[in-house]
Amino acid sequence: MTAADEIRLSCLKLTTHIGVPDEERAGSQMLEADVIMRLSGRFETMQDDINATIDYAAVATRLQQIAAGKPRCLIETLATELAECVLREFGAEGVTIDLRKRILPDTDHVAVRVVRGV
Numbered sequence: 001m002t003a004a005d006e007i008r009l010s011c012l013k014l015t016t017h018i019g020v021p022d023e024e025r026a027g028s029q030m031l032e033a034d035v036i037m038r039l040s041g042r043f044e045t046m047q048d049d050i051n052a053t054i055d056y057a058a059v060a061t062r063l064q065q066i067a068a069g070k071p072r073c074l075i076e077t078l079a080t081e082l083a084e085c086v087l088r089e090f091g092a093e094g095v096t097i098d099l100r101k102r103i104l105p106d107t108d109h110v111a112v113r114v115v116r117g118v
Contacts, residue, residue, distance in 0.1 A: 004038040004093060004118065007056055014067035018075060018101070025071045031078075031101050032109075033063065037086055038094035038118055054090050062089065075101050079114040087117055094118040 012033045017025045037054050046052035063082050072078050079099040086095040094117030100109040 005041070005043050007037045007039065007054055009033070009035040009056060009060055012060055012063060014064055014078075014099075016067040016078065017071035018073070018078060019103070020073050024103075025073070029101065029103075031067065031075065031099060033079075033082065033100070034096075034098040035059065035063065035082070035086065036096040037090070037092040040091075040093045054092060059086060059090055075099050075110070076112050076114075079112050083114045083116045092117065 012035060014031045014033055015028050016031060017028055018031070019025045019029070037056075037059070039054065041052075043053075062085060066081055066085055067078060079097045082099070083095045083097045086092050086097075094115070096116075097114045098111055099114075100111045102109045104110055
């Protein structure tokens with residue numbers, strides 16, 4: 001079996017209101033997401049046609065809209081919502097979302113990973 005071809009967005013900036021204490025959610029925070037979208041076909045079958053692939057600019061804009069759309073307590077919730085969007089709205093066969101939040105002292109970041117689909 002051949003591995004699926006992928007489109008990757010690295011370090012996508014997402015502005016959101018997130019955190020367990022009310023005080024943390026009161027202000028906006030910048031999170032970073034790595035998004036890996038697995039396609040049903042291989043790149044060479046696309047014949048250089050934009051309609052045969054996933055519009056990564058549209059994905060980035062939509063994920064930023066979702067993040068900004070409402071406050072959440074957990075980054076796990078946001079990561080799940082982002083993954084479901086990529087599958088449902090953009091037709092990816094599979095998606096991996098790594099979502100990072102810089103919140104704890106003495107750490108670079110806290111991260112969660114969601115893997116959905118193929």
